[in-house]
Amino acid sequence: MASVSPIPADPLAALADTECQRLAARLAQDAFAAVFRMAVAPDSDVEAGALGELAGRCSNWSQAGADDDARALRLALLVNGLDAWGLAYTQAFQLTAIPALTALLGGLRTRLDAAADARFQQQFARIAEVEFAAVDFKVELRRSIHLALWHAMSACETAEQAEGLVRPLGSLLLGLNEQMPELGWRLIADALASIQISLLADPAASAIAQEGTRQLFAALRHALPGERHQAILAHSGRAVVAWQQARRARDAEGRIDA
Incomplete structure (x- = not known):
């Protein structure tokens, strides 16, 4: 992969x-965090009201689209x-x-009439079937998921x-x-860059976080074709260097102001 084709x-x-x-990606993350907390500490009385409120917020945001297709796409993204x-x-x-996630998803769909549901399914299929459809959503979504799992790994008490x-x-x-x-492969590169930046930003990162990261990088190196792996490393490396340069520039500006 000698050159990177434009998106x-x-x-x-x-x-x-x-x-x-x-x-949309951030709203999906917030909504999932809420239903996951319900799964960890279930309370049927509280859950019913909270789910209704959460579904209402998601629905209201979806309905704020400019037209029927935009509204269907917003819901499909969520x-x-x-x-x-x-x-x-x-x-x-x-x-x-x-269960709370299943209930939330069901609640969002049952609010739709037949025509709205057909538009929703069309937009949902386009997101799933066309790689670069909703590309900014996919990048933001995957970055958040990958970092959340990495942080969960870093917080583990044992290897x-x-x-x-x-x-x-x-x-x-x-x-x-x-x-x-x-x-x-671009999403993988984004994940690796985000993980490296998280480690660089936290010099006190635990030994478990560092070892888990090493294992992850090694597993990807062994599993990916060589050329693809090199392209991922180059892409993620550029992102990390850009972050380091930006941080040094901010630090230098801060010293001048002081």
Whole structure:
């Protein structure tokens, strides 16, 4: 992979611009965090009210789109994001299900009439089937998921616990390479850069975090084709260098101001 081809135009950008897509990813993350807390500490009375309120917020944001197609896309982005978070966490933490997530997703769909549901399914399929459809959403979403699992691994108390999260995180990254031939490797590079930046930003990172990261990088090196792995390292390396340069510039500016 001697050169990096430019990212094709996003076919959904006219319906949801970059900021809208990134906001959808953040809303999906916040909504998933809420339902995951319900799974960890279930309380049926509290859960019913909280789920209704959460579904209402998601629905209201979706309905703020400019037209029917934009509204359908907003909902499809949220559902896609919630699905991705749910799949990642059920695999990483060996869960059979997250009932509150299932209820939330069902509640969002049951609000739609037949025509709205058809538009939703069309937009949902485009996100899933076209690699660069909603590309800003996919980058923001995957970065958040990968970093969340990495932070969970870093917080483990034992090496065995950490290894139990390194494996599903590695599988998740390798799956992107298989599912998305053009975008997947870029998402892996983004994940590796984000992880390296997190370590560089925290000199006190635990030995478990550092060892888990080493294991993750080694597993990817062995599993990925050599040329693809080198392209990922080059891409992530440029992002890390850019972050380091920006930090040094901020530090220098701070010293001058002082």
